[in-house]
Amino acid sequence: MARSSPNIILLVVMLFMRGAKVPGLNFSLGATVLPSVLGMGIAFGGMLTLAQYLMVEREDGTLLRAKAIPNGMTGYLVGKIVLASGWTLLGLLLQLIPGLIFFNQVGVNGVGGWLVLVAVIVVGLVATLPLGAILGSLFSNPRNMGLVMFPIMGLIGVSGIFYPITQLPVWLQWIGQIFPIYWLGLGMRSALLPGQLAAVEIGHSWRQPETLGMLLLWAVIGLVVAPMVLRRMARRESGSSVAARREKAMQRVG
Amino acid sequence: MRSAGQVSVLGQDPASGGEAWRARLGIVLQSWRDHGKWKVRELLAHLGEYYVPYSTARDPRPWDPDELVATVGLTEHANKKVGQLSGGQRRRLDVAIGIVGRPELLFLDEPTVGFDPEARREFHDLVHRLADGDHTTILLTTHDLDEAEKLADRILILAGGKVIANGSPDELTRQMSGEAEIRWTRDGQRFVHTSTESTRYVRELFQQYGDKIGDLEVRRASLEDTYMAMVQQFETGQTSGTAATFAEAAR
Known part of the structure; x- marks a missing residue:
C-alpha cells in the first residue's frame, strides 16, 4: 500500500485543483492534470520501480543468487518486469477509477478511446521498463536513487504534466518532447479528454501518430541498450562486490 | 570476472561458462540476505525448477524439496519465512540452495563463521554426508584449521596469494x-x-x-x-x- 500512497496524494491534489481553469478555456485544470499524471505514473512505474529493484536486490545478493542458478538471470528479470508492470497498473487503476468518478469532464472517448488508452499503457511500459533496467544497472548504490530522481523531477517540470507545455519557452518544449514522459502524458490526455482540449497542445493536436512513434523509438533504444548494460552488470556481480557494498552500507548506518 | 591469471572450473573458463555448466555448480557464500519474504520450502522448490532441464540419468535434478529440507535439518522450519531463520538455520538453507541442483562441484566460503559449537558440529555432519553420499566435490575455504583437519581430504594453504602447501592433512x-x-x-x-x-x-x-x-x-x-x-x-x-x-x- 505504501507504494501506492503517492498516487493517492496526487489524486487529492488534483481534487483541490478542480477550481482552477486551463488558460483560455473554461475547463478544470485538475481534470487535465489527471490523465497527464496517469501518463507520468507509467513512466515512474516503468523506470523507477525496476531501477529500484535492481539496485536494492543487487546489494542484498538476490541478483548474485540468480546469477548462480542456470537461467536464473532471465527468470529474475521476467519476474521483476511482471512485478513492476503489475504495480504500475495497480497505481494507474487507483487513480483512474476515482478520477472517472470525481471528474465528470474526464472520460474514455468510446471504443477508440479505450484502444488508445490500452495502447499508451502497453507501449509506455515497453518503452520505460528497459530504461528502468538501464538506470538500475548503471547506479549500483540504492542510496544514489536521488541522483536518478533529480533529473526525472526536472523532466516532469518540462513535460507538461501539471501545466500545459505550450505555456513554457519553446526551447524547454523541445527538451520536454525528447523524453517519453511528455508523450505518455499527451497520449493519456488524448484518450481521456474531450477533443477541444487539444487546442492547448503543441500544434493544436493530440499528435497520436507522433506519440506512438516516439514511444516506439524509446522502446527500440531501450530494448537494444538494456540487454548490453544488464549483461555487463551481471558479469561484474560477484561475491566480493556484494560483500564490499554491504560493508559500505554498514559503515553508513553505524 | 577474475582479476588476473587463468581459471578452469569443471573444464571451463567461468567467464564463458554457459547455463548447462552453471547447473553443475553449487555456490554458498558468506551471509546471504536475499529472498527474506519467501518460505523455506517454497524457495527451494522454486529454485529447483531452474535445474529441471539439466537433469541427467546420473544426476537427477533437482533435489526433491522435502527431502532436501530434511537433509539440512530444517523440516520444522519448512514453512517459516526465510527472514525469520536464525543465523545457523539461514546458513543451512544457503547450503540447501547450493545443493538443490545436485552439483558436481560445491563451493563453501567460510561456512561456519559465527556458528555456536552445536551448529558447527551439525554443519560438519552435513558436509560429511554430502561428501560421502553423492559424487560431489566440495571446495571450502576456512580460517578454522581444526575444521580443515576434520573435513578435508586435501588441503591447500594460501599465503600472500600463493599456494604454499598442498596435500592431505597427514x-x-x-x-x-x-x-x-x-x-x-x-x-x-x-x-x-x-x-x-x-x-x-x-x-x-x-x-x-x-x-x-x-x-x-x-x-x-x-x-x-x-x-x-x-x-x-x-x-x-x-x-x-x-x-x-x-x-x-x-x-
Whole structure:
C-alpha cells in the first residue's frame, strides 16, 4: 500500500485543483492534470520501480543468487518486469477509477478511446521498463536513487504534466518532447479528454501518430541498450562486490 | 570476472561458462540476505525448477524439496519465512540452495563463521554426508584449521596469494615437521623427548625399561602447528609482508 500512497496524494491534489481553469478555456485544470499524471505514473512505474529493484536486490545478493542458478538471470528479470508492470497498473487503476468518478469532464472517448488508452499503457511500459533496467544497472548504490530522481523531477517540470507545455519557452518544449514522459502524458490526455482540449497542445493536436512513434523509438533504444548494460552488470556481480557494498552500507548506518 | 591469471572450473573458463555448466555448480557464500519474504520450502522448490532441464540419468535434478529440507535439518522450519531463520538455520538453507541442483562441484566460503559449537558440529555432519553420499566435490575455504583437519581430504594453504602447501592433512604435518613429541613417566618421573623417529625411539624405550614405562603419549604436530610453521617460514623467506593469509581446504 505504501507504494501506492503517492498516487493517492496526487489524486487529492488534483481534487483541490478542480477550481482552477486551463488558460483560455473554461475547463478544470485538475481534470487535465489527471490523465497527464496517469501518463507520468507509467513512466515512474516503468523506470523507477525496476531501477529500484535492481539496485536494492543487487546489494542484498538476490541478483548474485540468480546469477548462480542456470537461467536464473532471465527468470529474475521476467519476474521483476511482471512485478513492476503489475504495480504500475495497480497505481494507474487507483487513480483512474476515482478520477472517472470525481471528474465528470474526464472520460474514455468510446471504443477508440479505450484502444488508445490500452495502447499508451502497453507501449509506455515497453518503452520505460528497459530504461528502468538501464538506470538500475548503471547506479549500483540504492542510496544514489536521488541522483536518478533529480533529473526525472526536472523532466516532469518540462513535460507538461501539471501545466500545459505550450505555456513554457519553446526551447524547454523541445527538451520536454525528447523524453517519453511528455508523450505518455499527451497520449493519456488524448484518450481521456474531450477533443477541444487539444487546442492547448503543441500544434493544436493530440499528435497520436507522433506519440506512438516516439514511444516506439524509446522502446527500440531501450530494448537494444538494456540487454548490453544488464549483461555487463551481471558479469561484474560477484561475491566480493556484494560483500564490499554491504560493508559500505554498514559503515553508513553505524 | 577474475582479476588476473587463468581459471578452469569443471573444464571451463567461468567467464564463458554457459547455463548447462552453471547447473553443475553449487555456490554458498558468506551471509546471504536475499529472498527474506519467501518460505523455506517454497524457495527451494522454486529454485529447483531452474535445474529441471539439466537433469541427467546420473544426476537427477533437482533435489526433491522435502527431502532436501530434511537433509539440512530444517523440516520444522519448512514453512517459516526465510527472514525469520536464525543465523545457523539461514546458513543451512544457503547450503540447501547450493545443493538443490545436485552439483558436481560445491563451493563453501567460510561456512561456519559465527556458528555456536552445536551448529558447527551439525554443519560438519552435513558436509560429511554430502561428501560421502553423492559424487560431489566440495571446495571450502576456512580460517578454522581444526575444521580443515576434520573435513578435508586435501588441503591447500594460501599465503600472500600463493599456494604454499598442498596435500592431505597427514601429509602436510609429516612434510613440515617429521618430529613428534614423546611423553612418558618412569618411576614417578615425567620425561619429554622430541624425535623424528618416534616409533623406533618408543621401541628402544620399551626394550630398555619394559614395564616401568607408563602414561606413554606420542603427539604429532597438529595442523595448526604445521600451519603456523609454514606461514612463518613463508614470511621470513619473503621480504614483503603478507596481508592476507588463509587456509583453503578441499575435500
